[in-house]
Amino acid sequence: VRREIRGELRRLLESDDGVIEASEAYEHDATEHQSFRGRPDAVVAPASPEEVAAVIRWCYEREVPLVPRGGGTGFAGGAVPVDGGVVVSSERLRRIRQFEPQRWRAHVEAGLKTHELQRLARENGVYFPPDPGASEQSHIGGNIACNAGGPHAFKYGVTGAWVTGLEAVVPPGDVVTLGRGLTKDVAGLDLKSLLIGSEGTLGFITAAWLRLIPAPEYQLPVMALFEDVGTGCEAIDAILGSGVRAAALEYLDERTVEIAGAAYPPLAAGGPGFAVIAEADGSADEAARIRKELLEVLAPAARWTQAPTDRAEIRELWRWRDGVSIAVAAQLGGKVSEDVAVPLDVLPQLIEATVSIGAAHGLDACSWGHGGDGNLHATFMLDRGDPESLTRSRAASEDLFELAISVGGTISGEHGVGFVKRPYLERQVGPLAFERMQAVRQVFDPKGLMNSGKAL
Amino acid sequence: VRREIRGELRRLLESDDGVIEASEAYEHDATEHQSFRGRPDAVVAPASPEEVAAVIRWCYEREVPLVPRGGGTGFAGGAVPVDGGVVVSSERLRRIRQFEPQRWRAHVEAGLKTHELQRLARENGVYFPPDPGASEQSHIGGNIACNAGGPHAFKYGVTGAWVTGLEAVVPPGDVVTLGRGLTKDVAGLDLKSLLIGSEGTLGFITAAWLRLIPAPEYQLPVMALFEDVGTGCEAIDAILGSGVRAAALEYLDERTVEIAGAAYPPLAAGGPGFAVIAEADGSADEAARIRKELLEVLAPAARWTQAPTDRAEIRELWRWRDGVSIAVAAQLGGKVSEDVAVPLDVLPQLIEATVSIGAAHGLDACSWGHGGDGNLHATFMLDRGDPESLTRSRAASEDLFELAISVGGTISGEHGVGFVKRPYLERQVGPLAFERMQAVRQVFDPKGLMNSGKAL
Numbered sequence: 001v002r003r004e005i006r007g008e009l010r011r012l013l014e015s016d017d018g019v020i021e022a023s024e025a026y027e028h029d030a031t032e033h034q035s036f037r038g039r040p041d042a043v044v045a046p047a048s049p050e051e052v053a054a055v056i057r058w059c060y061e062r063e064v065p066l067v068p069r070g071g072g073t074g075f076a077g078g079a080v081p082v083d084g085g086v087v088v089s090s091e092r093l094r095r096i097r098q099f100e101p102q103r104w105r106a107h108v109e110a111g112l113k114t115h116e117l118q119r120l121a122r123e124n125g126v127y128f129p130p131d132p133g134a135s136e137q138s139h140i141g142g143n144i145a146c147n148a149g150g151p152h153a154f155k156y157g158v159t160g161a162w163v164t165g166l167e168a169v170v171p172p173g174d175v176v177t178l179g180r181g182l183t184k185d186v187a188g189l190d191l192k193s194l195l196i197g198s199e200g201t202l203g204f205i206t207a208a209w210l211r212l213i214p215a216p217e218y219q220l221p222v223m224a225l226f227e228d229v230g231t232g233c234e235a236i237d238a239i240l241g242s243g244v245r246a247a248a249l250e251y252l253d254e255r256t257v258e259i260a261g262a263a264y265p266p267l268a269a270g271g272p273g274f275a276v277i278a279e280a281d282g283s284a285d286e287a288a289r290i291r292k293e294l295l296e297v298l299a300p301a302a303r304w305t306q307a308p309t310d311r312a313e314i315r316e317l318w319r320w321r322d323g324v325s326i327a328v329a330a331q332l333g334g335k336v337s338e339d340v341a342v343p344l345d346v347l348p349q350l351i352e353a354t355v356s357i358g359a360a361h362g363l364d365a366c367s368w369g370h371g372g373d374g375n376l377h378a379t380f381m382l383d384r385g386d387p388e389s390l391t392r393s394r395a396a397s398e399d400l401f402e403l404a405i406s407v408g409g410t411i412s413g414e415h416g417v418g419f420v421k422r423p424y425l426e427r428q429v430g431p432l433a434f435e436r437m438q439a440v441r442q443v444f445d446p447k448g449l450m451n452s453g454k455a456l
Numbered sequence: 457v458r459r460e461i462r463g464e465l466r467r468l469l470e471s472d473d474g475v476i477e478a479s480e481a482y483e484h485d486a487t488e489h490q491s492f493r494g495r496p497d498a499v500v501a502p503a504s505p506e507e508v509a510a511v512i513r514w515c516y517e518r519e520v521p522l523v524p525r526g527g528g529t530g531f532a533g534g535a536v537p538v539d540g541g542v543v544v545s546s547e548r549l550r551r552i553r554q555f556e557p558q559r560w561r562a563h564v565e566a567g568l569k570t571h572e573l574q575r576l577a578r579e580n581g582v583y584f585p586p587d588p589g590a591s592e593q594s595h596i597g598g599n600i601a602c603n604a605g606g607p608h609a610f611k612y613g614v615t616g617a618w619v620t621g622l623e624a625v626v627p628p629g630d631v632v633t634l635g636r637g638l639t640k641d642v643a644g645l646d647l648k649s650l651l652i653g654s655e656g657t658l659g660f661i662t663a664a665w666l667r668l669i670p671a672p673e674y675q676l677p678v679m680a681l682f683e684d685v686g687t688g689c690e691a692i693d694a695i696l697g698s699g700v701r702a703a704a705l706e707y708l709d710e711r712t713v714e715i716a717g718a719a720y721p722p723l724a725a726g727g728p729g730f731a732v733i734a735e736a737d738g739s740a741d742e743a744a745r746i747r748k749e750l751l752e753v754l755a756p757a758a759r760w761t762q763a764p765t766d767r768a769e770i771r772e773l774w775r776w777r778d779g780v781s782i783a784v785a786a787q788l789g790g791k792v793s794e795d796v797a798v799p800l801d802v803l804p805q806l807i808e809a810t811v812s813i814g815a816a817h818g819l820d821a822c823s824w825g826h827g828g829d830g831n832l833h834a835t836f837m838l839d840r841g842d843p844e845s846l847t848r849s850r851a852a853s854e855d856l857f858e859l860a861i862s863v864g865g866t867i868s869g870e871h872g873v874g875f876v877k878r879p880y881l882e883r884q885v886g887p888l889a890f891e892r893m894q895a896v897r898q899v900f901d902p903k904g905l906m907n908s909g910k911a912l
Contacts, residue, residue, distance in 0.1 A: 184869035193649030
């Protein structure tokens with residue numbers, strides 16, 4: 001059957017590169033530590049929206065499940081072909097269709113890598129603020145489908161805030177345009193926003209119109225270490241209450257600092273503690289002023305502060321911050337990170353609960369994340385030598401999700417629901433909203449073939 | 457029948473104020489010059505989401521149409537009971553349920569007036585940026601239902617960008633919560649964004665969680681007059697290309713300056729021309745720096761500039777700007793303003809076409825609006841002494857909508873589709889998106905009773 005499907009799909013696509021010979025890479029995403037895997041019946045990489053439409057139409061007529069895939073960097077199993085089907089990858093949809101830095105806009109295809117867009121913008125004096133982790137691999141289309149965040153979402157909002165229009169293929173195989181790339185458009189229901197964050201369940205995003213802004217001249221981080229979770233979270237609150245608008249407001253709990261700190265000499269010298277990283281941005285004067293104010297707010301209760309102004313040192317700090325996830329995973333060989341987000345008043349409670357839930361299940365646990373957004377990467381470490389640790393981590397995640405929901409939080413601040421968190425969505429949103437989500441999904445995908453078994 | 461409906465509704469509501477005796481005010485909105493009117497069967501003002509649910513349930517069971525209404529300041533006839541039915545007003549849903557300026561958030565009921573929220577925020581050092589016209593009358597719920605904009609949407613985005621959660625009553629009469637007031641939440645389909653801008657067709661918004669930010673210390677406008685549309689729009693482009701981020705970027709065409717300029721002595725002294733207003737905001741130093749840069753970009757081609765720094769003078773400038781719509785309406789006794797938005801490269805074309813389309817239909821015409829967003833208030837003046845001018849204005853609006861759609865623009869940048877623009881929506885979004893919008897509407901409102909005859 002697989003060979004037959006591949007042969008048929010090959011006929012639909014112009015280039016021989018369109019059907020990719022089965023590669024292990026398409027069987028999982030960044031949840032691979034958690035053994036979420038599936039064998040696709042075929043992997044296709046169409047080179048145009050019309051080719052995507054042809055593939056979806058072919059599959060839709062034959063009731064073959066479709067699994068949209070971007071860079072495969074997701075943490076929720078959203079791109080894993082758990083029940084087989086045809087994986088549709090955006091990797092060959094890479095054209096920059098229009099780029100007008102002078103008018104703050106770009107029109108790009110879904111497979112453009114996030115860092116490619118970020119770099120193109122920077123080189124032309126403009127800024128595309130969304131900065132999810134793994135931007136070297138992730139695709140813009142995937143970022144949009146998951147409504148990805150990142151440290152600078154604190155000031156600039158998540159990916160969706162920068163999307164002014166989408167081109168997508170929706171079942172049974174139609175190319176639709178939702179939004180026209182305008183910064184203001186309130187004509188009709190906002191289907192564009194509905195597709196943003198829909199995790200491939202409503203259609204396959206092929207291109208996007210994106211909004212840009214003038215690049216801030218300076219980005220100056222300020223880092224501080226605190227005695228414990230309580231004083232660290234008070235510092236986060238103090239920054240919010242100070243009237244200063246930071247560009248990013250991150251934290252790393254004590255266990256994370258202990259594990260990852262060694263790779264960053266300035267911090268290692270600062271000793272243990274709960275770390276807060278805030279960033280000032282803007283023109284030279286403005287960034288310097290905000291940096292000074294951030295330091296004034298953080299310093300009194302901090303046991304150590306650091307505020308590099310040298311560009312190389314700043315790059316080093318963020319490169320280290322980006323690598324925290326890998327350092328934690330390396331500790332025992334694997335990890336499960338859950339991106340719950342909660343109201344700020346319960347952030348310290350969730351940070352502490354992550355560690356205690358881990359302990360209750362016999363797991364080393366820690367968290368870091370986007371403190372100003374109340375968004376944790378609550379992490380349970382998996383021991384490669386102890387396969388039972390994966391089972392225990394599932395129970396720990398469940399406890400964590402229940403807690404996040406019970407305090408008014410969400411099971412996902414930025415990774416999406418995917419395959420992993422599906423059992424918890426209805427509990428969070430309630431049966432009334434859940435039913436309507438399912439009905440809306442059915443409007444777009446009456447046969448339930450688009451990333452079935454995911455999100456809802 | 458009307459008396460019977462009112463009697464039944466009175467029994468559902470706790471207070472005698474809940475059913476309002478027929479008042480002419482509820483028969484129209486700000487389109488009253490255009491003779492859009494309707495007689496409601498009843499007007500109710502529930503005081504709680506549960507009362508809204510009781511009213512909607514009662515009407516839904518009996519197939520009585522429902523017309524949600526905020527402050528009645530809409531320009532698209534969205535709140536006009538064109539076919540009768542029960543008008544549900546948010547005017548008694550006015551509680552501030554939670555206000556935490558230190559944590560940049562508020563939870564308010566739908567009937568709170570926009571300016572009340574703006575003032576409350578300001579008095580506490582925070583800022584709610586959306587600033588649609590008529591903020592003294594408009595309600596937050598109505599702003600959200602229309603996804604209203606305003607001058608500062610240029611930097612800060614439209615109303616929807618500030619909504620982190622909604623409470624709404626959806627048919628057949630259920631109170632649902634969409635979003636939990638978190639700045640990041642990607643769990644499930646984004647039904648919150650779907651309700652934003654849905655113009656009451658999916659449900660009745662009863663309360664919202666809103667995001668706030670620290671208030672900019674200074675807001676410093678810079679105004680300049682140019683020879684003509686071409687040089688004025690080049691100046692708008694030059695500001696975008698300069699790398700400076702203005703908080704607002706407005707324009708008024710020559711005819712608008714001619715009509716409204718007399719009411720603003722500094723401008724009247726500046727003589728005729730095409731006006732551009734840009735605003736710098738931020739800390740004292742930052743606002744001063746941006747103000748200087750804006751002046752440097754605008755001055756070379758301008759025939760006159762003005763950049764007040766005195767707070768009273770600044771207030772006077774914006775008060776005058778807010779009154780432009782009224783001044784233009786007063787010229788002949790009435791007007792039709794259409795809020796088309798277009799890509800920036802065709803903004804000058806649309807500004808000129810507004811005047812020439814008006815002339816072709818024998819109408820005095822002008823435009824002003826949010827230039828940086830390509831968003832015009834293209835206006836055809838109605839002569840009270842000439843009832844035919846209304847008929848001619850409809851033909852002019854039609855030409856304008858066709859043009860906006862043909863150049864990649866939208867029929868509505870901020871007012872919504874309402875009753876007025878319904879015939880043009882499908883032409884803009886195309887049949888595929890239009891069908892899906894209708895199907896999504898049916899998911900929420902299977903009987904088609906929520907603001908029927910509007911938007912879609």
